[in-house]
Amino acid sequence: MALAGVRVIELAGLAPAPFCGMILADFGAKVIRVDRTKFATAVDTQARGKQSVAINLKSTEGVALLRKLCVQSDVVLEPYRKGVMEKLGLGPKELLKENPCLIYARLTGYGQSGPYATAAGHDINYLAISGLLSRLGRSGEKPYAPLNLLADFAGGGLTCALGIVLALLERTRSGKGQVIDTSMVEGAAYVGSFIWKSRRIGLWDHPKGENMLDSGAPFYDTYQTSDGKYMAVGAIEPQFYRQLLKGLELDDKELPEQMSVSDWPELRRIFTKCFASKTQEDWSRIFDGTDACVTPVLSFEQVSSHPHNQERASFIKDSSGEESPRPAPVLSRTPAEPCLASDPVIGEHTVEVLEEYGFTSAEINQMLAAGVVECNAVKAKL
Numbered sequence: 499m500a501l502a503g504v505r506v507i508e509l510a511g512l513a514p515a516p517f518c519g520m521i522l523a524d525f526g527a528k529v530i531r532v533d534r535t536k537f538a539t540a541v542d543t544q545a546r547g548k549q550s551v552a553i554n555l556k557s558t559e560g561v562a563l564l565r566k567l568c569v570q571s572d573v574v575l576e577p578y579r580k581g582v583m584e585k586l587g588l589g590p591k592e593l594l595k596e597n598p599c600l601i602y603a604r605l606t607g608y609g610q611s612g613p614y615a616t617a618a619g620h621d622i623n624y625l626a627i628s629g630l631l632s633r634l635g636r637s638g639e640k641p642y643a644p645l646n647l648l649a650d651f652a653g654g655g656l657t658c659a660l661g662i663v664l665a666l667l668e669r670t671r672s673g674k675g676q677v678i679d680t681s682m683v684e685g686a687a688y689v690g691s692f693i694w695k696s697r698r699i700g701l702w703d704h705p706k707g708e709n710m711l712d713s714g715a716p717f718y719d720t721y722q723t724s725d726g727k728y729m730a731v732g733a734i735e736p737q738f739y740r741q742l743l744k745g746l747e748l749d750d751k752e753l754p755e756q757m758s759v760s761d762w763p764e765l766r767r768i769f770t771k772c773f774a775s776k777t778q779e780d781w782s783r784i785f786d787g788t789d790a791c792v793t794p795v796l797s798f799e800q801v802s803s804h805p806h807n808q809e810r811a812s813f814i815k816d817s818s819g820e821e822s823p824r825p826a827p828v829l830s831r832t833p834a835e836p837c838l839a840s841d842p843v844i845g846e847h848t849v850e851v852l853e854e855y856g857f858t859s860a861e862i863n864q865m866l867a868a869g870v871v872e873c874n875a876v877k878a879k880l
């Protein structure tokens with residue numbers, strides 16, 4: 499796999515850092531999650547392919563241990579509030595001094611500087627400060643955060659993974675590590691570059707929810723079907739729009755112009771009525787194989803059995819039968835090989851990892867006895 503041989507120490511966090519760690523693990527890195535001791539269950543739901551060691555970082559021995567692990571690793575990924583790692587004596591200055599090749603990835607909401615740097619927050623707050631949230635939602639309604647996808651995962655976890663891979667690549671030339679400051683505000687804003695940079699062509703001239711791509715246009719929206727499901731319509735270009743009308747059995751001579759913004763409410767009314775006359779399956783049959791850009795809005799239950807997803811095996815099942823998306827993208831020679839075993843319990847691999855990092859049994863036993871580390875058996879999962 500592409501990241502085989504890369505060792506990552508991931509300090510346990512809430513959502514974005516776990517996702518970042520999972521991406522690295524999916525593509526072959528050895529990812530060791532550092533959990534707290536005396537915690538029954540991990541909140542990491544994205545632990546695929548990771549190992550878990552439990553270390554008490556509130557002890558000097560625990561801090562010293564983590565430093566030793568970082569000396570022999572390529573990447574450390576930390577998701578804490580600005581200053582937490584420095585307070586522990588685990589800041590980039592200390593760790594990079596001991597291991598100049600280390601890639602020190604920091605993943606926070608507001609980044610390592612600025613008046614908000616130390617403030618608590620979550621996806622919705624970061625999205626708000628990025629400017630993007632102000633553009634999301636239907637006309638006349640309050641801004642709407644689309645799950646916690648944009649800041650936590652696109653702007654946070656994925657952007658941080660990109661930073662790590664870039665730093666690993668650069669290190670092959672310079673031989674040096676570096677610090678990565680991932681701000682979810684900036685990551686989300688960066689993901690939104692198209693919105694910023696397409697303002698000049700007038701794509702966003704109208705208020706929120708009244709533009710072509712934000713549910714303003716009737717040919718770029720969702721419609722309810724007679725069985726209470728939905729179809730997604732993305733028929734922007736005239737040749738594709740014509741196919742949409744054909745599928746709906748509408749005569750364009752009897753309709754307002756596609757791009758006549760003032761007629762969009764009327765067009766939407768007509769499309770709504772049409773779509774409500776047949777089931778999702780009926781419409782799928784009509785539009786599949788055409789260029790109308792009309793697709794069913796699949797539920798999680800439907801998604802893996804859809805013929806397209808099925809043929810590409812886009813969803814996988816782990817050993818417990820839980821379904822999830824296959825890692826993307828697909829690399830031709832060195833594709834990801836996601837681990838199908840169940841997620842680690844806290845401290846499941848403490849002894850194994852410490853042995854691998856060169857600690858003797860006596861040292862490990864001493865740390866276990868002192869409560870510096872903890873090792874838990876898999877049966878704790880029950």
Ligand SMILES: CCCCCCCCCCCC[C@H](C)C(=O)SCCNC(=O)CCNC(=O)[C@H](O)C(C)(C)COP(=O)(O)OP(=O)(O)OC[C@H]1O[C@@H](n2cnc3c(N)ncnc32)[C@H](O)[C@@H]1OP(=O)(O)O
Nearest residue numbers: 512513533534554555556577578579606607618619620621
């Ligand atoms: C009823 C509630 C149930 C909750 C279930 C949760 C289910 C999952 C839900 C996921 C929701 C996802 C939401 C929508 C998100 O947006 S997640 C993104 C959150 N934001 C970030 O990650 C940005 C960066 N992080 C932060 O800003 C902060 O960590 C935070 C998220 C605001 C949380 O703040 P807070 O709990 O005060 O923690 P921090 O200031 O970071 O300090 C962490 C403390 O923990 C300690 N720590 C760490 N590891 C260890 C260890 N191994 N052993 C012992 N201690 C450990 C650190 O030393 C630090 O301690 P201290 O400095 O506070 O004394």
